[in-house]
Amino acid sequence: MKRFFVPLIIIISLTGCLKKKIEITAEYVINENWSKRVNSIKINKLKVKEDSTINPFSNLTHIDLLGKLEDDTTFIFVGNVKYNGENYSTRKVFFNKKNNFLWWTTKGDTQTDTIGTLQKNTWYKFSNLLTYPYYLYIYVDSTSQVHRFDVNQSNY
Structure with missing residues (x-):
């Protein structure tokens, strides 16, 4: 009985986290997982690796995203x-407006009030939105529409 109970609790816990909404647009992010204790965000701009191509309008896999x-x-x-x-x-955290906190570069040597609207035709990786290794790969198309690809590193 114990053998089945522990995995069931883990699955229910992870499923509960996944039901909480994370909404990302070119202007803001809303993360229902944020709380007083857990409230960070990391945004990396991405580029396609040399000698690679990637079609953001196709059915991409984890391997496509991580490899290209x-x-x-x-x-x-x-x-x-x-x-x-x-x-x-429920808070909207804006990229192009002040949010009452500073954005820092990962080196910690630069800080800014805003980072600007996410650029069109550009890839981004969002992390630190959950407490486990979970990444949202975002592609902003030419109309500023966001295309989202979820990558759960713990299952990769």
Whole structure:
């Protein structure tokens, strides 16, 4: 009985986390998983690796995303969402407006109030949105429409 009970609890816990919404547009992110204790975000701009091609409008797999995209070191920002009176889980965190916290480069040498709207025809990787290794690969198309690809590193 115990042999089946522990995996069942783990599956229910992970499924409960996945039901919470993470919405990303070219202008903002809403993460229902954020709380007073867990409220960070990391955004990496990505570029297609040399000698690779990737079609963001196709049915991409984890292998396609991880094997064909790499960090563009000119755009990697981290932020800790400070409390501003709004509920963390429903708060819109804007990229092109002040949010009452600073965005930092991963080197920690640069800080800014805004990072700007996500660029068209560009790939991004969002992380630190959950407490386990889970990444959202985002492609912003020419009309600023966001295409989302979820990568759960714990299952890869």
